Amino acid sequence: xxxxPRGPQLGGIHNVRDLGGHPxxxxxxxxxxxxxxxxxxxxxxxxGLRALLDGGLTTIVDLRSHAEVEEGxxxxxxxxAVTYHHLPLYDGLQTIEAMALGxxxxxxxxxxxxxxxxxxxxxxxxxLRYLAAxxxxxxxxxxxxxxxTGIMAALLxxxxxxxxxxxxxxxxxxxxHGAGLIGVLRExxxxxxxxxxxxxxxxxxAPPTMLATLVWLEDTFGGASAYMERIGLDAGERGVxxxxxxx
Numbered sequence: 001x002x003x004x005p006r007g008p009q010l011g012g013i014h015n016v017r018d019l020g021g022h023p024x025x026x027x028x029x030x031x032x033x034x035x036x037x038x039x040x041x042x043x044x045x046x047x048g049l050r051a052l053l054d055g056g057l058t059t060i061v062d063l064r065s066h067a068e069v070e071e072g073x074x075x076x077x078x079x080x081a082v083t084y085h086h087l088p089l090y091d092g093l094q095t096i097e098a099m100a101l102g103x104x105x106x107x108x109x110x111x112x113x114x115x116x117x118x119x120x121x122x123x124x125x126x127x128l129r130y131l132a133a134x135x136x137x138x139x140x141x142x143x144x145x146x147x148x149t150g151i152m153a154a155l156l157x158x159x160x161x162x163x164x165x166x167x168x169x170x171x172x173x174x175x176x177h178g179a180g181l182i183g184v185l186r187e188x189x190x191x192x193x194x195x196x197x198x199x200x201x202x203x204x205x206a207p208p209t210m211l212a213t214l215v216w217l218e219d220t221f222g223g224a225s226a227y228m229e230r231i232g233l234d235a236g237e238r239g240v241x242x243x244x245x246x247x
Contacts, residue, residue: 005173006032008055010048015039015145015174019153019245022162022170030160030245033137037153039145040064042072053081058136061127063089063148074141085130089123089148090116113151113213121231127152128233132240146174154210154217158224159238160245164214168207175206 007017016039020032033056040062041049058081062074065088077084093116100107117124131138142148150171157167221227228238 003169005170007036008048008051010051011045012043012048013039013041016041016139016141017173019156019170022157022166024161024246025163026161028247030157030162031247034244035131035153035156036137036139037145037149038139038141039149040068040072040141040143041075044075049075052076052139053079056137057139058082059130059134059138060084061130061138061140062086063127063140063142063152065091068143083134085127087123087127087130089127089142089152090120091123093119108209109147110209110213110216112147113209114216116148116151117217117227124152124155125228125231125233128155128228128241129237131156132237132244144174146171150174150210151213154214155224155228156241156245158214158217159228160242164211165207167214168210171210172207 003021005017006021010016016036018032019035019037020030022030024030036057053076057076060074060076060082062069062077062085064086069086074084076082077086093112096112099112099115127140131140140149140152153170154167157170158164217223217227221230225238225242228241229235233241
């Protein structure tokens with residue numbers, strides 16, 4: 001049976017899902033209700049917000065840029081029951097458009113993922129520390145819930161011992177689970193004048209892209225846990241993140 005993403009069904013948004021339910025090499029699955037990955041909650045209805053809060057949400061880590069947050073604030077920022085952290089994960093990173101110009105004909109989002117991991121280590125470390133310190137359920141998100149969110153999810157799952165094929169499967173679920181949102185973003189990109197082929201490359205979430213990124217992460221740093229160590233997370237912090245998911 002083909003696995004399906006788990007998580008709350010929320011009216012008005014498309015791409016929030018749980019990191020629980022992924023098989024662990026020694027048996028069992030990653031725990032549900034610990035980490036949610038998602039899009040920016042723009043458009044979520046009142047029932048959806050209530051479902052998140054009733055489900056135990058206590059912490060949000062918003063990975064978007066200052067401009068993205070100004071354009072569409074998180075609707076739970078400032079809520080009494082939620083600790084909201086805004087952390088621009090890719091602050092200072094070259095834009096996608098500039099990267100694409102430098103790799104004419106050969107750009108894919110894997111290049112951006114590798115650049116982010118190499119250049120934005122302190123921000124990744126801080127985001128991971130926020131998640132390690134969270135009590136209850138923590139949601140981390142960017143705009144579409146695909147790229148910055150996808151790399152964060154890959155680090156958390158990899159550190160918990162989830163095998164690369166399942167990490168890549170989790171990444172690829174945006175193409176179906178988040179199809180409505182990706183369609184909206186595609187229309188916006190084309191309206192701005194983006195070339196259709198470029199828009200498709202940027203919005204794709206093909207598992208081979210994540211698999212190639214994970215191979216690079218292994219070859220360059222020794223894998224997710226070793227990368228976390230390289231950017232400053234000690235054994236205790238890595239252990240907390242692992243325990244939260246792997247039990």
